Amino acid sequence: MEFDFAAEQPKFLMLMYGLIAFVAVVGGLLLLLDVVPAWFARRRDERLVAAVASGATLPRWRKPREGLIALFFLLPTLLFLLVGLVVPAIRTTLLSFMDKDSSNWVGLANYSWLFSEDSIVRVLINSLIWVLLVPLAATAFGLIYAVLVDKARFEAVAKSLIFLPMAISFVGAAIIWKFVYAYRGDGDQIGLLNQIVVSLGGEPKQWLLESPLNTFLLIVIMVWIQAGFAMVVLSAAIKAIPADIVEAARLDGVSPWQMFWQITMPSIRPALIVVVVTLSIATLKVFDIVRTATNGNYDTNVIATEMYNQAFRYQENGQGSALAVFLFVLVIPIVIYQIRNLRQQREG
Amino acid sequence: MAFARSRQALAIAGVLGLALGATACGTGNDKKSSNASKPECAAYEKYQGHDGKKVTIYSSIRDIEADRLDQSWKQFEDCTGIDIDHEGSGEFEAQLGVRVDGGNAPDLAFIPQPGLLKRFVDSGKIKEVGADTKAMAEQNFTPDWLKYSTVNSKLYGVPLGSNVKSYVWYSPKTFKEKGWSVPTTWDELITLSDKIAASGTKPWCAGIESGDATGWPATDWIEDVLLRTQGVEVYDQWTTHGIPFNDPKVADAVDKAGTILKNEKYMNGGFGGVKSIATTSFQEAGTPITTGKCAMHRQASFYANQWPEGTKVAEDGDVFAFYFPAVDPAKGKPVLGAGEFVSAFADRPEVQAVQTYLASGEYVNSRAKIGDWLSANKKLDINNVPNPVDKLSVQILQDPKTEFRFDGSDLMPAAVGAGTFWKGMVDWINGKDTTTVLNGIEGSWK
């Protein structure tokens, strides 16, 4: 294989520019934040001295400076978010009230379409099934496995195997499972699931065609990927429970069952919340799995896939945007929960 | 986090970064030098004068086919000094919209759907073709073909490649061994199917899985049958929504297609039952013909590229295709087909030069010689077409008796033609009844 290294050089140069830019931006910002407040502090001291000397009231400085510094810390994030997400979110919301060419306002027509078209209602129901089942199943599995593996030998290996699917892209995972569900009408089965069915004396099936079973089979893929994430986080949380608490409970003769509900669960609650929230949002946005495995056919469609089809493949900007806005709406309960959480944290 | 500590190095790096960034923006593309004086370049004289210019093309053509494209305009590039930069994507239809709306449109795009083309014309993105291009197109194509890229009597694209879809693939070898003969009417086709089915082989095989375009081969079936049962007038009304999608005439055609597609006795040779059609990829759907597990497969001329390596495609070879027979020969010889159109999103002179060139006889013959390609371009010399199926297609396209009709799903709005129609056909194969499916599609057409 010939490989022309010279031709690749511009790429490395570009990568170097990127790294230099990174150092310049981040370093520059920190430098700025260090130098400017120091200068302000010097000036304040001078004024303070002057004020004391002249007997005037002491000026208040502290508060506005905190806000200003926070602004600089937040500046890059806010700028990127503004350009990359806030503007698009506003634009999408506006588009959802317009027709497919985004040339006329149509009011709520796209939203009434959302709930009147049978195939779209199916999409909404499927998404609901996904977002209820995936976080639940993945978290439950992760938790059980974390408890189980906590006492096991070869713990690191076992955990790595469970976590392995996280490293595989959604598309790759969907391909792997399509292979498991594969069906041959003629000759030997090449899919594992059908092979098992056949060896148990059953008839091979086209699994991905059987609604509503197929939605659950796709959910299995997502759970397979995400359970490792849940397991790793929860396992770490379990290990972080102070040993003396566990020991004290044990000396009190607490049964393993009681131990789990009274000691383990309360201790890992924050970790559980992070897992469930992260998984819920990831599930709401699930796109590649459905697209690769069934392309939304056979009643398996979900919001993100249909949104992409409407907005990009059918050029129905209004309807696609309405689906996206519906996604925003679905996340509101999670947001409210986060607000409550944050309040509790601040007060506690 | 050493970067935070050494401030000096950092400041230097920052300044350096800005300086380097500034120089980086100044670099241009490598220029190609033209060889306009060479003898073989005489044919490209009218395209001269754009030395060192770059034209970007975006299409759905990838892999080997993309290599062939690059090869086909190589000489043009060498002679004119225009650098043609082609990019193919499997997500072409969706990505083109994103790029155009994002202000990052390619100079030229090969658009296979007149419906999509119209959408970009309506939003004012596609440029009307230049005078030279228009003259070239009118000289080389019939008005029938140009009407698909004409909006409000202005031309917005020139046809490029074409294909013929009204084919049934079969194995001449097997047919000869078993004493079967190629049917020329619908009744003969059914008689033959029954005969094959009785012999224990499933006569037909089909597959409509095609990634995010799953369903399209079934829409071709319906369109082909509708053309045969109702004729071209009804077909035109149907594709333009002059009659509802669920008109009884259409339902009738769908049911007629169903007598083959949804017939467990006929389907699906080599793959299983009728439902396996939904999950069989269109690329491998015809391959059981080579192993004798299936006798017939209705698919377009471009299926010639899909046979396993070493399969001889010829009238006396391993596989070949016959014309999908007419139901009522009195209703003429309808042919379903498709093709792509070259549309311009920029009107720079070099872009128009390339667009004109792609409509010219020089180009189509240059491309055809490389293989597996044909065009409705009148300048195409049939002797330059190596593949026997493509030869047959060129004959059909150039036959004055042929009533050519463009693939209806490409003419409909994308939400129907590339959306509910495809998905509806998947449901239909998967067991839903004709009326429910057609009503659903009609409901989505606004």
Next chain:
Amino acid sequence: MTTATPTVPAGTQATGPTTRAARVRKRLNSRTATLVSIVIALLWTIPTFGLFISSFRPEDQIKTTGWWTFFSDPQFTLENYQEVLFSSSSSGQLASYFINSLAITIPSVLFPLAFASLAAYALAWINFKGRDWLYIAIFSLQIVPLQMALVPLLKFFSTGVTVAGVQILPAWDLVDEQKFAQVWFAHTCFALPFAVFLLHNFISQLPGDLMEAARVDGATHPKIFRTIVLPLITPALAAFGIFQFLWVWNDLLVALIFAGGGDETAPLTVRLAELAGTRGNEWQRLTAGAFVSIVVPLIVFLSLQRFFVRGLLAGSVKG
């Protein structure tokens, strides 16, 4: 703000039960647990393993028999990998795409990492009005589907920003490898909400006394950030870094839109999608291709796993 007793971040003390009694008990309990957990782990791995075995089987074998027949009838070939890695095509050498993937991934991980940790610090430890609302706002931006951001962001690059007819920012006008900058920018935007969420979870639970003490000593926020916070959050940074690395390395859509599909800029995923996409159910290409694409993330993940676990732990458990 918080009255918690000073503790070391939980991640660093995760060593399990320390008393001898606990260890003995653990050993007694461990046999069934070990067995069950290993069986589950193996079950979990079977789908990937099946694909892995298949990638070494000849094409006609993959298509006609199950991968498990490999054990009774082992037929081994490297042809699938040969085809995926070196098949001739205008699309260039795979190595080229590999370099593109690297050039895209490294800055796309570093930028959000730095920006998000700065922002998370400000949201957790600097007092200013409305910071909780700002945090919630950034958190909820996680749900914006990145597909809907493609067109506006592309417009931002290709035509700049114009407000009321006045050009505020010019178009970027990048060519060839310079387009990497667009991809970095896009990935940074899309990664920030989750990064801020994760890092805020962690930073806000650092012991408050530590900060107080530093403030009393007259340390400025940048100094606290640099000298106290950064060293403490390295595990969390590593954790998010791996996440972002996996995400960017596996991404197809963002790269396709902002880098294009040529061998000057397109990453590995674009090339593999192309291989898999033009020929339908070609399992032999898909299997080998899938493995080529997961090798690097796998190596990165396995080698950094230790940090990853610590980081996530620390990010989610109250100290």
